[in-house]
Amino acid sequence: MNQKTLTQRDKNIIWHPYTQMKRWSEAIGIVKAKDAILYAEDGKQYIDAGSSWWVTLHGHSNTHIAKRISEQLTTMEHCIFAGFTHEPAVELAERLLPILPGDMARIFYSDNGSTAVEVALKMAHQYHQNKNEKQKTKIVAIEGAYHGDTFGAMSVSARSLFTEQFNAMLFDVSFIPFPSKANEGKALGELENILKQGNVSSFIVEPLVQGSGGMRMYSPETLEKLFLLCKKYDCLVIADEVMTGFGRTGTLFACNQLKDAKPDIVCLSKGLTGGTLPMGITACTAEIFDAFLSDDAHKTLYHGHSFTANPIGCAAALASLELLLSDDCQKNIQRIVAKHCEAKQQLSSHPKAKDVRQTGTILAVEIDTGETDYLNNKRDFIYQYFLNKGLLMRPLGNIIYLLPPYCISDEQLDYAYQSMEELLEIFNTQ
CATH class of the missing domain: 3.40.640.10 (Type I PLP-dependent aspartate aminotransferase-like (Major domain))
Incomplete structure (x- = not known):
């Protein structure tokens, strides 16, 4: 049995997408995924708040x-x-x-x-x-x-x-x-x-x-x-x-x-x-x-x-x-839409929220960082901040967004909203 971790084994043989490999040479090893959660080999858990590049509709490892x-x-x-x-x-x-x-x-x-x-x-x-x-x-x-x-x-x-x-x-x-x-x-x-x-x-x-x-x-x-x-x-x-x-x-x-x-x-x-x-x-x-x-x-x-x-x-x-x-999924979609609408109102009031926009199950916040391009120098900080919070949210430059699987719970959504608001406050105090 290989004694190295997935991260170690990956490091010298894999070329990852949209990744400057010199700066991000270590990938997080995921050993299991279920519903809205990714489970890492080091025991950490991540809420997949972006549906793994917008693909996972119903969550991971769906039995049906x-x-x-x-x-x-x-x-x-x-x-x-x-x-x-x-x-x-x-x-x-x-x-x-x-x-x-x-x-x-x-x-x-x-x-x-x-x-x-x-x-x-x-x-x-x-x-x-x-x-x-x-x-x-x-x-x-x-x-x-x-x-x-x-x-x-x-x-x-x-x-x-x-x-x-x-x-x-x-x-x-x-x-x-x-x-x-x-x-x-x-x-x-x-x-x-x-x-x-x-x-x-x-x-x-x-x-x-x-x-x-x-x-x-x-x-x-x-x-x-x-x-x-x-x-x-x-x-x-x-x-x-x-x-x-x-x-x-x-x-x-x-x-x-x-x-x-x-x-x-x-x-x-x-x-x-x-x-x-x-x-x-x-x-x-x-x-x-x-x-x-x-x-x-x-x-x-x-x-x-x-x-x-x-x-x-x-x-x-x-x-x-x-x-x-199914009725259950359609209800979940409308539940997420309603939650996003409430969160939009809350986040819009923050002075560092340059713009908050929402369509359906997509909620996006443009953070006032002084820069707007994809290579915004705050992008890596934002990405790492969410990872430390146990949230997989890949920012688009200074834009953070939620596009979750439909099985995500209200508690998981509330945690994501709270983490977004806390990030805005970090920028507000810098």
């Missing part, structure tokens, strides 16, 4: 999902998805299509959020090309966006710390201002000016909340106006619901909060399998799918992944969806 995965493992673990199909993939599509926003008619399976976006961009571009609308090649996105780390996804994301080493390799995208209440008119005006040129294929957006961009939030009314403008100029709308999907904004999907406007393509991942397995989905309307039906092989969507529609992942997604749609 585990049972469905186990059953699927002994039935069929994988099957090529080109020319073949299987029950979990068909059933998941049957269950998802009726509840997705818009008039979704087809499901395309992939591996993660970035690839779900890549598929959407390729679908939208080739849709126009297949219709002989050769001039429609431009993509529009929102300033501050984050859609993933593959090259297409980076191209439609903000030019930032995440992309700067690769900017010269990214394709050109037009960005409109973030549509805050103060900026709505400018954002709509710039979008229409771009659309009027007649060469825009698609508009991609994180509906209601920009996640990695700082948990920036805007209204359903503004989103509706953006979508309707796109419809006016025959521009496809891609809703990147990778983070906002599956109840995070208080409704099943963020676009459910729109009255009339609908997306043409929806991207899903993260909470899709309840955080148990990697999977991505790109859903589209019948109109988009039909543009690829042809005797001409050149009009085929040539995209796929080795693990497309993996049966185990589909089984996990079905189990997670059953839990999500």
